Every structure is written in C-alpha cells, then in structure tokens.
Amino acid sequence: MKEHQYEVQVAWTGNNGNGTSSYTAYARDFSVEAPGKATLEGSADPAFRGNPLRWNPEDLLVASLSACHKLWYLHLCAVNGVNVLAYVDQPLGRMVEGDAQGKGRFTHVLLRPQVTISAGSNRELALRLHEEAHHECFIANSVNFPVECEALVTLA
Template identity: 70%
Template sequence: MREHNYAVTINWIGNTGEGTASYTAYQRDFTVESPGKAPIPGSADPAFRGNPECWNPEDMLLASISACHKLWYLHLCAVNNVCVLEYVDHPVGRMIEGDGQRKGHFKEAELRPQVVISSQSDRDLAMRLHDDAHHECFIANSVNFPIKCRAVINYRN
C-alpha cells in the first residue's frame, strides 16, 4: 500500500478590525496556499456572506471531482489507444442545507465532459473509459454522494 500526504495552508484574511465580534463583523475571505504554488483566493458561498469573486469550498469540491475524473480518464485513454484531442467539463453539484436527518451536505454531482477524440479512436471504448475513470478517481472514492457522468464524445474529422 502506498500512502500520499498533502498539506496546505488556509489563511483567513477577513478580519476587518473587530475579529468575529458578531456574525456580520467579519469577511469570509481566505487564501489557499502551498509552497511553490499560486495562492487561490477563497471565500464562503455568497449565500453565506461570501465574496462572489472568490472560489468557495463547494466550488473547489466540484472542481476536484471533475479534475480527478479528467486526469484518470486521460490516463486510461492513453493506455487504451484512445487519442483525446479536447476535453472540457461543465460539472454541476447540488447541496442542501439539511433534510431533517443531516446538516448541509452535497446530495449529488454530475460531470458533463465534452470530449473530442481522433477519428481512428474507438468511440464505444472512449465512452466506457468514463466508468473506469469514475472507479479509479481518488476524490470520487472519498465522497459519500453519487456522482453521475453524462459524457458527450465526438470525432474530429
């Protein structure tokens, strides 16, 4: 068994001078930092008094799911002789703030990758590899809600 460790710094930058003296006294802004990488500006979702110009944790979770799936998919295509020429995803997620049994949580996510493959590639195999990528994805294997994949695959002529 191999183990990988990760560490980041979440630096709250929303103290407006009063700290958390009240719910409205502070901003939700923060940065995600790691040595040698560009900082990511973060905040809460605007529904929770966050800055709409920044990434919120829910955005980052959805982006992580999509990026992990894409990376596995590209790997599987490469080792199975499917030549991907373009890949763009427009994932969506649904979070609810409580259903009587649980606090706020993601209910589901859906990946919507649009993939262009070479005309020599096997389109059916390219579609099946999305299922394999889902089962390999570290992030998908770590969450407790369903992730669907509604892929569209086209050939480049």
C-alpha cells in the same frame, strides 16, 4: 499500500478590524497556499455572506471531482489507444441545507464532459472508459454522495 500526504495552509484574511465580534463584522475570505504554487483566494459561497469573486469550498469540491475524473480518463485513454484532442467539463453539484439532522450536505454531482477524439479512435471505448475513470478516481471514492457522468464523445 502507498500513502500520500497533502499539506496546505488555509489562512483567514477576513478580519475587518473587529474579528468575529458579530456575524456581520467579518469577511469570509481566506487564502490557500502551498510551497511553489500560486495562492488561491477563497471565500464562503455568496449565500453565506461570501465574496462571489472568490472560489468557495463548494466550487472546489465540484472542481476536484471533475479534475480527478479527467486525469484518470486521460490516462486510461492514453494506455488504451484513444487519442483525446479536447476535454471540457461543466460539472453540476447539488447541495441541500437543513437535512433531517439540520445540516447541509452535497447530495449529488453530475460530471458532463465533452470530449473530442481523433478520427481513428474508438468512440465506444472512449465512452466506456468514463466508467472506469469514475471507479479509479480518488476523490469520487472519498465522498459519500453519488457522482455520475453524462459524457459526450465526438470524433474530430
């Protein structure tokens, strides 16, 4: 079994001078850094006093699921003779607050990729490969809520 490690630095950048002396005294801003990569500016969701101009952990989770699915899908298309020309996804994640234990959690993510394939490619195979990509996706295999895919595949 292969093992991979991912190490980043997440640093809170929201100390407005008084630390966390009160709930409203600090910003939720943070930065995510890794050697050789652009810094990612994050915050909490605006519903939780975050900066709406920055990525929040919920956005990043949904984006991670979408990106992982896409990368597996493109790989599977390449090795199965399906020529993908364009791929755009607009995934939708749903999170609830105040479940039975009083906690918040994601309940569902819906991937909605729109894929354009070359005229000589097999559209039915292209649609089926989304299911295989879902089963291969490392991120989807790591979450405890349903991830579904409603793909649209069109010929160029």
